[in-house]
Amino acid sequence: MEKYSRWRDPSTGIQPFLPPVPPRTDSSLLITLSNVIHIIVGPIQGIVKLALIGLVTLLYILSVHVVGALLTPIAPLKRVWSRLFSALCLRLVLFLSGFFHIKTETVSIRKSRGSKGAESPNIQYGDVIVANWTSYIDIIYLASRFNPVFTQIFTDTNKVKIISLWEAIRLAGKAPESKPSSQDSVFTVQELSRKAKKGNWGPLVVFAEGTTTNGRALLKFAPVFDDYRRDQKDGNFQIMAFRYEYGNMPPTFTVGNQFFHFFKLCSQFHNTLLVKSLAQGEAPCSPDSSDASAGSQDPTVGDLLISSLGNVSKLRKTNLSMSDKRDFISYYESRQKKSKK
Template sequence: MWITRLCARCILFSFGYQWIKRKGRPAPREVAPIIVSNHVSYIEPIFYFYELFATIVASESHDSIPYVGTIIRAMQVIYVNRFVQSSRRQAIREIKRRASCDRFPRVLLFPEGTTTNGRNLISFQLGAFIPGYPIQPVIVRYPHVHFDQSWGNVSLGKLMFRMFTQFHNFFEVEYLPVISPLDDKETAVHFRERTSRAIATAMNAVQTGHSYGDIMLHMKAQEAKQENPSSFMVEMTKVESLFHISSTEAVDFLAKFLAMHPDPSGRVQYHDFLRVLRLKACPQSAKIFAFIDVEKSGTITFRQFLYGSAHVMTQPGFHQACEEAFAGCGGAVKAFIVEQEFRDFIQPSSPSWNEDEAHNLFMLFDDNNDGRIDKDDFLSCLRRNPLLIAFFIPQPQQKGLDVNEVIEIV
């Protein structure tokens, strides 16, 4: 194993990191079995392997990164798929198992879950804090004048090339005091907050409500060639806390929003909003759009679209309203509804719609184009397009349903 560590040192040297400035000291493994660090570049896993011989928690995709992938595998990596709950649970169990036994190396986590510019912190994931073991926070810095070494909007190949062609690159590491759980009753969330504050204070940085989910949104907007992809970042930590929707769901909402062809400023016009949701301009459609358009500007941003959609979807009566809508359309007596039943049910909320316009909305629900909508397809479509529930809310006289308890836009 010492040969692999020597290779790691040679890689650091070849990338221009001949002198590494250190402040503080790493705590003994028995004192702090878990290390957390901010994450700026792909250099940190190589350094920590050389310096601490630590086990890293990493995404499976990192295994294929040149040089870094080899080092990660040698670090007895704990792989995790952050989008699969069972994988996250398994990773936490493995972190706890290794941290509890002195036979294993330290466990290293980058709780931000992605690289940042090194000047700010984004929200920490909970994985390092749930096991409840003492943690040593570590800070890395890359002082520079001409070449920013952070792995942001630059390809890995270009970043490596710039490092190779620069005679010397600067790298600093600072070991902070160990942070231990206050007692058995301290939550992982509070433990995380204390640790992130310590790191942010030492960095003299601001911690934002952004998370890896915002990186996903940024990349999606970039793929769509939006002029300002950062305007589609919404501080997913706050969104998840407020509405309990996942980053994957937020990316799905962004895909729908991008289909509305936002202008260079990232705003969508009313007619494009109607086109994608297959709606006709009518009082009910106008009411839905006005609910999202909180600025009353006649256009909406992705943040407004996401917040409005998520707010509706997380209303206490939303799922009940979806179930009752399917039953009211004809699903109470059979396992599917047909187009005529669909049209008859939405007619009270859209009396001006003609047959073709109602058919267009029906086809949004009829995924397999077989002329009928089963319950799973109906409920799934409303989860993807929660604003449409406004057209399916039963009238107040039906079953005594209080519409205002279900959704605020009707």
């Protein structure tokens, strides 16, 4: 759309903020019939699925938060209990949302190893999961797999804030905030990683782009890794990439009404998610990592991380940032208000 052309990256020509247009398919009697069935049955299916997801969510709250609070004096048991019911309930939410099977793949970016010899990452407490961010579904998947600590990034500071699962879900598609409130506790990523490791909290999720995209490119990373050194070998980074395949409505979510988007997602007969992870030990700052740019002191740890993520995801890097996304959302919402008048 030309009215949003100012948010098209000049170097790549990619517009990473607008909801992507479904791919064109050859029209046939079978496809037309399938579309008619989807239009009729889809909304009914969506309502039923939302009701079931509501029940599962209630079970999740009771089991993880209510019973979990009672187990607080027994910390190891609380961790096991929370991890178990998070995995069960949240995977069931994904299943009801149409993600019946989630494909996972371990990728090696070392030419000498190849994908067949890639060792799956062993994610531990305190590890920093660095991933592209395309949807609230990313959040639910990570919570179901790792029961991690989610973080929020701000445009005007290189520190992050711990947020809850629900806050992370709601943050998808919202305009990035400039700074935390005076009541918020903020940390550098390295400080929080050490706290998570010491307290056995779980891995740390850092969406370094700071906001969601439509999955077609990567935004510039926020400078949240500036406290890491390139020669540091205890960074414990884990690189992960999310990709959604779709024929009708994309599961990616960048702007708009989140509940309506989720309803339409549940109205689809099935959805597909592919999760790629970088092989163990190949991320920057890993004990046995060897950076191709070791001879140069120019790249920062953030540069190395986005380069690794680009290699895993096969997405091109843009010169757009979370500040551009904030301006885009402001403009998008102003146009929506005008169209309703």
